[in-house]
Amino acid sequence: MKFTLSNTKQIVAMTLIWAATLFAVDYVKQPRQLAILFGMRREAFGDAVRPANPTIILWVNHLCCSGCLDDLRAALRLLTWVDKVELDKDTLARRATNRRDQALNDFSNRVQIEVKAVNLAQVDFVALDRAVRNAGFFAEHIEFGGIPHARLDAYVPHLCCNLCKVAIVEGVKITRQLAGGNDFKWLDSIDVNSPRKTVTAYTRYDSSVDVGEFIAALNHLGLTPATLMVSRGD
Amino acid sequence: MMRLPIRKGLRHLRLVLGPSIGASVLLHSAAAHAHERFVPHRLKFPLQNEFFTRSLMQNPDMCRIAVNVAVVLIAFLVVWMFRFVLQQFEEETILGGLGGAAQRAGHTVACFLADRPVHNKFFHIVGEWAVTMFLRSLGLVLMYSAATDSLVMPSYPLDPGSATILKFAQVGVAILILTQTLLPLAGALLIGTWLYLFRWGWYVAMDALPILIVAAVYVSSPWQSHKFAITQLNSEQMKWVRRILGLSFFVLGWLKIWNHDLIAGVADNYPKVMQDPLVNFFAIGTDPQYRRECWVVSFGMAEVLSGFLLMIGVFSRVWSLLMVFVMTKLMLIDFGWAEIPHIYLIGALLVVVFSNKLTNELSPFEAAQEEARRRGDMLARFALMIVPPVALAVLIIFPVLELLTHADRSGL
Numbered sequence: 001m002k003f004t005l006s007n008t009k010q011i012v013a014m015t016l017i018w019a020a021t022l023f024a025v026d027y028v029k030q031p032r033q034l035a036i037l038f039g040m041r042r043e044a045f046g047d048a049v050r051p052a053n054p055t056i057i058l059w060v061n062h063l064c065c066s067g068c069l070d071d072l073r074a075a076l077r078l079l080t081w082v083d084k085v086e087l088d089k090d091t092l093a094r095r096a097t098n099r100r101d102q103a104l105n106d107f108s109n110r111v112q113i114e115v116k117a118v119n120l121a122q123v124d125f126v127a128l129d130r131a132v133r134n135a136g137f138f139a140e141h142i143e144f145g146g147i148p149h150a151r152l153d154a155y156v157p158h159l160c161c162n163l164c165k166v167a168i169v170e171g172v173k174i175t176r177q178l179a180g181g182n183d184f185k186w187l188d189s190i191d192v193n194s195p196r197k198t199v200t201a202y203t204r205y206d207s208s209v210d211v212g213e214f215i216a217a218l219n220h221l222g223l224t225p226a227t228l229m230v231s232r233g234d
Numbered sequence: 235m236m237r238l239p240i241r242k243g244l245r246h247l248r249l250v251l252g253p254s255i256g257a258s259v260l261l262h263s264a265a266a267h268a269h270e271r272f273v274p275h276r277l278k279f280p281l282q283n284e285f286f287t288r289s290l291m292q293n294p295d296m297c298r299i300a301v302n303v304a305v306v307l308i309a310f311l312v313v314w315m316f317r318f319v320l321q322q323f324e325e326e327t328i329l330g331g332l333g334g335a336a337q338r339a340g341h342t343v344a345c346f347l348a349d350r351p352v353h354n355k356f357f358h359i360v361g362e363w364a365v366t367m368f369l370r371s372l373g374l375v376l377m378y379s380a381a382t383d384s385l386v387m388p389s390y391p392l393d394p395g396s397a398t399i400l401k402f403a404q405v406g407v408a409i410l411i412l413t414q415t416l417l418p419l420a421g422a423l424l425i426g427t428w429l430y431l432f433r434w435g436w437y438v439a440m441d442a443l444p445i446l447i448v449a450a451v452y453v454s455s456p457w458q459s460h461k462f463a464i465t466q467l468n469s470e471q472m473k474w475v476r477r478i479l480g481l482s483f484f485v486l487g488w489l490k491i492w493n494h495d496l497i498a499g500v501a502d503n504y505p506k507v508m509q510d511p512l513v514n515f516f517a518i519g520t521d522p523q524y525r526r527e528c529w530v531v532s533f534g535m536a537e538v539l540s541g542f543l544l545m546i547g548v549f550s551r552v553w554s555l556l557m558v559f560v561m562t563k564l565m566l567i568d569f570g571w572a573e574i575p576h577i578y579l580i581g582a583l584l585v586v587v588f589s590n591k592l593t594n595e596l597s598p599f600e601a602a603q604e605e606a607r608r609r610g611d612m613l614a615r616f617a618l619m620i621v622p623p624v625a626l627a628v629l630i631i632f633p634v635l636e637l638l639t640h641a642d643r644s645g646l
Contacts, residue, residue: 004456006418006453023433
């Protein structure tokens with residue numbers, strides 16, 4: 001039986017075309033800087049470079065003056081694990097594509113909260129969210145970054161049966177699918193433990209975590225965590 | 235059964251795979267994005283990190299492991315250089331007085347151990363089956379990865395934005411592989427996918443090096459591959475299978491020492507893996523205070539040793555058989571379902587174990603040694619048997635291990 005073999009040109013051409021196609025699909029589906037696309041620089045949520053230490057960034061859409069910042073600082077001072085609270089001047093403003101976003105940009109700011117590594121185990125995002133709200137503010141996003149691989153452990157008091165577990169697993173799955181890849185970019189997988197009443201979110205390696213998104217997803221499913229702790233994760 | 239021509243169509247193997255592997259050195263990523271998803275690897279106790287950053291001159295334990303490994307490596311290389319003399323001695327002196335059946339069995343075992351052709355019907359049949367399994371098993375791994383939202387390696391999750399397209403693409407390649415259709419195209423797609431893995435960091439691409447083993451066979455297969463039952467690989471294909479397989483273990487061994495917390499975390503969660511006799515042998519004479527640290531280095535060095543010997547074709551069958559045992563044990567006993575992709579590596583190792591087309595990279599030394607024997611120059615002959623193994627062992631082990639003690643681990 002006659003047969004033909006491939007040659008070097010064919011293999012090299014097919015290889016390069018395929019690799020280029022994969023990079024192109026990746027870029028089209030998730031546009032970002034080429035340095036990040038080709039793995040030369042780290043990828044982080046919200047165009048930010050990953051901070052060196054555990055850091056929380058709050059996106060507060062009303063933080064127009066030093067009075068606002070002082071109020072927020074006073075509220076955060078109650079949290080013993082908070083080290084420094086400063087305006088995040090390095091981060092770019094949101095991409096304003098309409099007048100509403102432009103208007104928000106005029107009054108919004110981002111606040112960077114530094115956490116000492118030794119205090120990481122005490123960080124509770126539910127307490128943080130509550131403190132911000134009690135001061136009369138609301139954080140549109142609560143980003144956490146600075147450790148390469150984190151996991152979030154939410155203690156959800158109402159997790160009475162296996163149906164609760166299925167509801168959370170399926171609910172998060174559907175939320176991710178409906179978002180078409182725009183939400184939960186940081187999330188690798190979740191694990192629900194009904195007997196312990198915990199929902200654990202395992203994060204993708206080296207990503208910044210939008211903790212607010214996780215809390216909002218649980219709220220959307222009709223549940224609220226009593227505590228939400230972070231640790232260096234499996 | 236089909237025998238593929240060696241020269242025609244295979245020259246490009248070197249041209250295609252050489253630059254691809256070279257790209258691994260040239261392309262650089264700032265971060266090691268890799269992480270294990272399904273095998274728990276959380277460190278239960280921190281390692282003593284200064285152990286890994288002290289120079290060999292100031293670290294007697296790491297130095298001791300390096301010496302142990304170097305001695306074993308030298309022993310294997312020297313025995314390899316003497317293998318014909320030993321086989322002759324065995325067949326003439328030990329088996330000479332026994333009956334025909336015992337002589338034949340002894341000859342078969344000696345041929346198996348010395349990587350010489352084994353003329354046995356059962357061996358031949360199992361070898362054909364191993365090739366069939368090896369050529370198809372990656373298709374199953376790709377299907378499994380797609381089902382777990384990953385690309386090639388189940389350890390590496392896909393970005394949700396591009397997951398669907400890339401999962402369908404993987405399934406497409408898997409169908410080509412499982413139906414043995416357009417294998418050169420399948421090979422090129424695998425190499426292209428491997429290059430794309432650099433997008434996740436060089437560490438990921440190195441972890442996925444084994445996919446190039448079967449890609450090397452695919453690109454040297456005929457376009458009409460679906461019309462043939464490919465049950466044998468020729469010498470050139472076997473050479474690439476052996477080299478890339480060995481290189482994979484060699485590189486992954488060094489990476490284990492570099493990214494020490496990962497393997498130590500696995501050992502913390504599966505303490506049984508620390509009871510490996512070969513690994514513990516390498517740690518003989520080290521300080522018990524650094525037990526876990528020494529185990530990590532010994533484990534990595536065991537892979538470096540086996541990978542290097544496989545890469546240069548020294549006792550390929552013995553090392554492959556040993557690794558088949560280790561991989562099967564990890565898959566069935568230690569880690570279970572999470573390590574099911576090992577089935578592909580087991581297939582590749584079985585191909586080496588049951589191949590009658592094995593070659594080695596030390597043949598120039600053997601030719602020079604034969605030349606010295608003909609001249610009657612015994613000193614040169616024995617020098618050629620001893621000096622290359624010692625030089626190779628020293629050059630392979632010590633410089634890289636010393637370099638690793640200075641390596642930047644901040645991105646881990």
